[in-house]
Amino acid sequence: MLKQVRTHTPWLLPLGLLGPFVLLLLVLLGWPLAILLWRSLQDGEGGFSLAGYFSILQRRRYFQAFINTVGLAIASTLLALILCTPAAIYLERGKGWGRRALAVMLTIPLSLPGIVIGFFIILNFGMTGVVPQLAEAATGDRQFQIAYSIWGLLLGYVYFQIPRVVLVVRGATASLSEDVIDVARTLGTPTWRLYSDIILPTLRPALTNAATLSLATALGAFGTAATLSRGFRVLPLEIATAFTESFQPQLAASMSIVLASLTTVLLVGVRGKQ
Amino acid sequence: MAFTNPATLQFQQVSYGYGPEEWAVDDINLVVKPGELVVLVGPSGCGKSTLLKLVAGLIYPTRGTLLLDDMNVARKPPEQRQVGWVPQSYALFDHLTVAENIAFGLRMQGQPRQQRQRRTEHLLDLCQIQALARRSVHDLSGGQRQRVAIARALAVQPRVLLLDEPLAALDPQLRVSLRSSLVSLLREAGVTTLFVTHDQTEALAIADRIAVLRAGRVEQYGNPETLWDRPVNEFVARFLSRAEIVEAHYVGGNQVEIVPGLIAPIAPQHLNAHRNAHTVTLALRPTDLQVDSTGVMLVVLASEYTGSSYLVYGQLPNGPRLSFMSSAPVQPGETVPVQVRPEAKVAIISA
Amino acid sequence: MTRDPVERIGKVFALLSAFICLIPLPLLLAVATTSVWQQGPWSGGFTLKWLQAGWEAVSPHAWFSVQLALQVLLLNTMVGFPAAWVLARSRFRGRQVLMSLTMLPLAIPGIAIALGLLLAYPTWKANGWLLIGGHLLYTLPFWVGTLTPALSQPHLQELEAVGMTLGTNTWKRLVFITLPQIRGALLAAAIIVLTLSLGEFNVSFFLFTPLNKTLPVDLYSAYITGRLEVAAARTVWFLLFVIPAAVAIESLGGAKVGQA
Numbered sequence: 001m002l003k004q005v006r007t008h009t010p011w012l013l014p015l016g017l018l019g020p021f022v023l024l025l026l027v028l029l030g031w032p033l034a035i036l037l038w039r040s041l042q043d044g045e046g047g048f049s050l051a052g053y054f055s056i057l058q059r060r061r062y063f064q065a066f067i068n069t070v071g072l073a074i075a076s077t078l079l080a081l082i083l084c085t086p087a088a089i090y091l092e093r094g095k096g097w098g099r100r101a102l103a104v105m106l107t108i109p110l111s112l113p114g115i116v117i118g119f120f121i122i123l124n125f126g127m128t129g130v131v132p133q134l135a136e137a138a139t140g141d142r143q144f145q146i147a148y149s150i151w152g153l154l155l156g157y158v159y160f161q162i163p164r165v166v167l168v169v170r171g172a173t174a175s176l177s178e179d180v181i182d183v184a185r186t187l188g189t190p191t192w193r194l195y196s197d198i199i200l201p202t203l204r205p206a207l208t209n210a211a212t213l214s215l216a217t218a219l220g221a222f223g224t225a226a227t228l229s230r231g232f233r234v235l236p237l238e239i240a241t242a243f244t245e246s247f248q249p250q251l252a253a254s255m256s257i258v259l260a261s262l263t264t265v266l267l268v269g270v271r272g273k274q
Numbered sequence: 275m276a277f278t279n280p281a282t283l284q285f286q287q288v289s290y291g292y293g294p295e296e297w298a299v300d301d302i303n304l305v306v307k308p309g310e311l312v313v314l315v316g317p318s319g320c321g322k323s324t325l326l327k328l329v330a331g332l333i334y335p336t337r338g339t340l341l342l343d344d345m346n347v348a349r350k351p352p353e354q355r356q357v358g359w360v361p362q363s364y365a366l367f368d369h370l371t372v373a374e375n376i377a378f379g380l381r382m383q384g385q386p387r388q389q390r391q392r393r394t395e396h397l398l399d400l401c402q403i404q405a406l407a408r409r410s411v412h413d414l415s416g417g418q419r420q421r422v423a424i425a426r427a428l429a430v431q432p433r434v435l436l437l438d439e440p441l442a443a444l445d446p447q448l449r450v451s452l453r454s455s456l457v458s459l460l461r462e463a464g465v466t467t468l469f470v471t472h473d474q475t476e477a478l479a480i481a482d483r484i485a486v487l488r489a490g491r492v493e494q495y496g497n498p499e500t501l502w503d504r505p506v507n508e509f510v511a512r513f514l515s516r517a518e519i520v521e522a523h524y525v526g527g528n529q530v531e532i533v534p535g536l537i538a539p540i541a542p543q544h545l546n547a548h549r550n551a552h553t554v555t556l557a558l559r560p561t562d563l564q565v566d567s568t569g570v571m572l573v574v575l576a577s578e579y580t581g582s583s584y585l586v587y588g589q590l591p592n593g594p595r596l597s598f599m600s601s602a603p604v605q606p607g608e609t610v611p612v613q614v615r616p617e618a619k620v621a622i623i624s625a
Numbered sequence: 626m627t628r629d630p631v632e633r634i635g636k637v638f639a640l641l642s643a644f645i646c647l648i649p650l651p652l653l654l655a656v657a658t659t660s661v662w663q664q665g666p667w668s669g670g671f672t673l674k675w676l677q678a679g680w681e682a683v684s685p686h687a688w689f690s691v692q693l694a695l696q697v698l699l700l701n702t703m704v705g706f707p708a709a710w711v712l713a714r715s716r717f718r719g720r721q722v723l724m725s726l727t728m729l730p731l732a733i734p735g736i737a738i739a740l741g742l743l744l745a746y747p748t749w750k751a752n753g754w755l756l757i758g759g760h761l762l763y764t765l766p767f768w769v770g771t772l773t774p775a776l777s778q779p780h781l782q783e784l785e786a787v788g789m790t791l792g793t794n795t796w797k798r799l800v801f802i803t804l805p806q807i808r809g810a811l812l813a814a815a816i817i818v819l820t821l822s823l824g825e826f827n828v829s830f831f832l833f834t835p836l837n838k839t840l841p842v843d844l845y846s847a848y849i850t851g852r853l854e855v856a857a858a859r860t861v862w863f864l865l866f867v868i869p870a871a872v873a874i875e876s877l878g879g880a881k882v883g884q885a
Contacts, residue, residue, distance in 0.1 A: 022723070025727075031745050032742045032745040036744060087636075108647070115848060123649060126853070128853060223826045244831075259734050352789035356792070427791075430791055
């Protein structure tokens with residue numbers, strides 16, 4: 001392809017058009033993040049202190065929330081990968097009305113804010129949820145009121161992970177060359193070797209992508225957790241409580257920095273290298 | 275009503291690119307006369323499409339002068355040049371109908387509706403696409419798209435029309451028949467045209483003059499007959515035909531000898547230029563040779579059936595490779611006697 | 626026809642996932658139209674009173690959210706369109722860095738950014754600017770990310786080049802060639818921005834004031850304090866805003882992956 005020497009594009013024009021955008025990023029993203037970092041290193045009197053970060057490690061409540069958050073993120077990501085990778089392969093490796101309809105259904109959670117997903121869990125597994133009511137009708141005993149436990153949160157998190165994994169894996173599956181697979185078949189490759197030697201290696205970058213996207217989404221998820229916040233505590237909830245209820249801006253800022261660093265490393269560091 | 279106001283187009287020492295080692299287009303000097311159809315031909319990457327973009331003003335030359343009549347347009351933006359450009363994809367506006375595509379340039383000039391309509395009708399007539407006027411460009415065939423693109427370019431009375439491989443996107447079966455109707459359309463429009471192709475048969479068939487390009491430079495510029503009879507170098511000779519390049523000695527009369535026994539006649543006008551030279555370089559084409567029992571023995575390497583006869587690739591013992599046409603099939607390994615046809619006009623490479 | 630075991634498992638899992646995704650919707654309608662849910666579906670009969678009361682409670686916040694979304698869309702257009710244009714068309718040093726910076730808001734949890742905005746500009750919360758700013762920050766990546774590929778298509782650039790040779794200046798090219806050609810992407814980007822803004826909670830939760838309370842924030846208080854039927858009815862109204870837009874995005878070929 002020809003390398004274009006643009007002799008007649010004045011360089012001032014792009015600068016002028018980009019200016020407001022760059023300024024906006026600085027004002028709305030750069031400066032607030034800098035302030036957040038600054039405040040995470042300042043105690044109440046304005047002196048330098050790492051107390052906020054130490055609290056996360058030393059105080060049982062916050063450390064537990066940290067472990068909860070990471071554990072929930074990993075567990076929901078694994079579940080979503082196991083459930084949705086074969087589903088996405090099925091959806092993409094064939095045609096038909098049915099598969100397309102299924103594919104559309106699986107994107108529903110994308111349009112729902114986390115709080116609505118949390119409410120769905122309450123509808124199903126809350127005190128008067130459908131599942132406990134059905135269980136009562138069947139066994140005479142109200143069971144499965146798990147909305148506010150770790151299981152409720154896990155289900156809610158898997159719910160919003162579904163479309164994220166499906167979309168990424170479908171995209172990669174679509175770019176699999178059917179010719180390559182057919183050639184491998186004519187060379188006598190058994191189905192399981194087709195997956196282990198051709199399909200999965202091709203999908204691996206996509207699976208890594210889907211995993212990091214899901215992990216980052218789960219780590220930062222606030223809406224779902226906020227709706228189901230009566231029992232199981234995660235880090236975003238503790239940030240909100242520390243800031244709005246117990247007025248500990250340093251602690252809230254420290255936890256935010258930890259969370260933001262984790263998600264940024266996952267999304268920019270790991271995915272960027274692909 | 276004139277369809278065009280054809281201009282003289284001149285390239286004077288035009289170069290484009292990053293510098294001496296990296297010119298995409300290097301020191302081009304060409305003159306295209308008003309109404310002339312000039313074909314730029316060369317292998318892919320030779321810079322022919324870049325030349326068109328330079329004329330269109332989509333890129334500016336790094337050096338040199340580009341004259342439209344007497345005005346240097348090298349630094350003028352495309353919208354001030356009045357040059358029609360038809361890219362290989364035709365680039366039709368798919369949000370507009372056929373008629374709207376053709377009228378687009380007129381609308382941009384702010385011409386009144388009636389005038390616009392009249393001119394659009396003229397072009398629909400000229401390009402014989404009246405029936406398509408209201409259609410969406412999505413439903414058109416390749417040939418129809420080409421017509422619309424050319425009509426759109428001609429609508430604004432371009433001073434030069436630039437066609438980038440206008441036949442390449444068409445089915446091979448259609449290409450030849452659409453080629454001649456395209457040429458008659460261009461003649462009727464009377465527009466100065468630069469036509470890019472990589473196909474040497476196409477170039478020979480339609481051009482008033484041909485410029486053969488290689489690696490950004492013009493190797494030879496002239497009418498088709500000159501290029502065919504007197505290619506300036508091996509590249510031009512080989513590019514235009516399947517010629518084999520051989521050395522020959524002048525042996526008196528109107529004849530040169532390639533190897534003992536293989537004698538080629540030379541046209542007298544060629545002779546004048548070479549009378550004093552001891553050796554000449556010939557471009558021998560398959561059609562210049564025939565099977566002849568008086569000839570020299572050639573070992574057959576391979577042969578291809580071309581429909582009416584066989585194209586045979588052979589080699590002289592310890593000598594150059596030659597190919598020739600044979601009416602009878604031959605087998606690889608066979609030896610066959612060949613001689614230059616007495617009536618052949620053998621091309622001499624004369625730099 | 627398939628004997629591929631992975632696809633067979635995939636079919637089962639796809640059906641299961643679709644069931645999980647869909648089942649809350651009819652359930653939501655059932656709860657919203659039942660007098661007393663505690664006694665089971667439609668016990669005490671079918672009723673529209675919850676939906677009616679829900680609309681009365683929701684409509685002022687819905688109106689506010691729509692206004693906010695439109696403002697955010699306008700700002701996206703003003704700031705994001707020129708930026709997408711430059712990112713698509715110019716080659717300059719630092720372009721790649723800027724592209725990744727554009728996407729950075731998506732990597733950072735909304736709650737962290739909301740906190741940062743509050744700490745950086747404490748006085749801007751009351752006048753509502755922070756809310757607009759937060760929404761803008763989280764929608765810009767989608768706006769720019771949808772329009773930049775559309776604007777950098779070689780086909781579009783060739784059409785514009787033809788337009789140039791036909792005598793159009795920059796503005797006419799924009800109006801008569803570029804915008805009509807990318808109208809699909811523009812529409813998709815606009816709908817994405819509107820739905821994301823309408824559904825945004827993580828940032829809004831920290832930046833709202835009683836005077837400017839968004840629809841999701843109002844929903845949240847219903848979830849925390851209200852009875853199940855009321856909350857369900859309000860959710861139904863909210864989904865009536867969001868789901869048509871989602872279907873439109875899907876049919877335009879776009880998919881958005883925001884935060885949860």
